[in-house]
Amino acid sequence: MRVHFYGRLADAFGTETEVEISEPCSIAQVRERLAIKYPRDAELLGNRRVRACVDDSIVPDGHLVQPDESIDFIPPVSGG
Amino acid sequence: MNVVARLETGTLDPAAVLNELMQAVSTDGAVVSFVGIARGQARGGEAVDRLALEHHPRLTLDSLERIATDAAARFAVNHVLVVHRCGEIAAGEPIVFAGAASAHRRAAFEAADYLMDRLKTEAVFWKREEGPAIRNWIEPTDSDYADRARWE
Numbered sequence: 001m002r003v004h005f006y007g008r009l010a011d012a013f014g015t016e017t018e019v020e021i022s023e024p025c026s027i028a029q030v031r032e033r034l035a036i037k038y039p040r041d042a043e044l045l046g047n048r049r050v051r052a053c054v055d056d057s058i059v060p061d062g063h064l065v066q067p068d069e070s071i072d073f074i075p076p077v078s079g080g
Numbered sequence: 081m082n083v084v085a086r087l088e089t090g091t092l093d094p095a096a097v098l099n100e101l102m103q104a105v106s107t108d109g110a111v112v113s114f115v116g117i118a119r120g121q122a123r124g125g126e127a128v129d130r131l132a133l134e135h136h137p138r139l140t141l142d143s144l145e146r147i148a149t150d151a152a153a154r155f156a157v158n159h160v161l162v163v164h165r166c167g168e169i170a171a172g173e174p175i176v177f178a179g180a181a182s183a184h185r186r187a188a189f190e191a192a193d194y195l196m197d198r199l200k201t202e203a204v205f206w207k208r209e210e211g212p213a214i215r216n217w218i219e220p221t222d223s224d225y226a227d228r229a230r231w232e
Contacts, residue, residue: 007134007206008217056138072136076219077143079133079164079203080116080176080196 002070003034009050009075012041021067027052028061030071049076083152085144085162087135092165092174101161101179108158112188113179114196120171127211128171131218134206135166147198151180154194154231156187162195164203194231201228 001021005013019033030052035042044050051058053072054065065071082104094115101111118131144162152160159181169175176199180191200220207218220228 006136007208010134011217053139056142072139074136074139074204075206075217077202077204078207078218078220078224079143079199079205 001030001065001067003030004070004072006072007075007077009044009073012044013038024064024066026061027054027059027063027065027071030065031061044075045073047075050074081152082159083145083148084160085141085148086164087141087144088163088165089167090165092163092177094174094177097161097163097177098179101159101181104159104161105181107183108181109183110185110188111179111181112185112192113177114192115174116176116178116196118169118171118173118175122209122211122214122216124214126214128209128214129211130171130209131169131175132208132210133166133169133175134208136204140166140204143202143204144199147195147202150198151191151195155180155182155191156184157182157191160191160195162199164199164205166205197224197227197231200224 001019004016031045034045051074098113122128148160148162157180161179163177165175178192178195180188182188201224209216
């Protein structure tokens with residue numbers, strides 16, 4: 001599964017990475033896998049204000065994603 | 081009703097954008113516009129040379145369009161025009177234009193105020209200020225969220 005990062009998350013993790021999953025799993029489980037992959041910056045992804053976005057919609061942590069989908073993790077936004 | 085929201089990858093000329101809004105006005109009696117400018121100083125007082133505004137390939141323009149459309153639906157305005165830059169912006173340069181036209185002034189003032197409160201907290205950008213001694217990600221402040229909450 002392809003995972004994209006934005007803003008300060010991209011500083012820590014790069015703009016994208018791959019998470020190996022073979023069956024549907026929740027956003028929370030993807031966060032856990034990423035925390036294992038990036039232990040030094042794990043707390044960044046645990047922040048509840050970092051939202052997950054699938055198919056251009058914000059989804060809750062319980063949302064199930066398929067192995068062929070991609071996830072965008074987005075930190076708080078600010079324009080103006 | 082005329083609602084326009086644009087993501088600008090180049091520079092932003094506020095006078096040209098205001099002129100664009102003025103050209104669209106026909107029977108309206110008021111135009112209100114706001115221009116946001118990249119500050120040359122961080123909250124801590126450090127010098128800022130530039131802002132980097134990262135954006136999402138689809139969500140960013142969607143958010144600008146949603147905010148502009150909501151303003152048009154909420155206030156008695158006939159035109160809403162939002163132009164927001166992305167990429168690298170030097171201190172002192174305009175970042176955003178938010179304008180509205182209405183029959184009477186109050187609706188246009190309120191729409192511009194509303195547009196900026198929503199843009200500050202919901203427009204999909206990630207903003208970083210950079211200077212000789214700093215590289216800070218900027219997120220909405222409590223005051224930004226309180227300003228946004230005024231409209232709920």
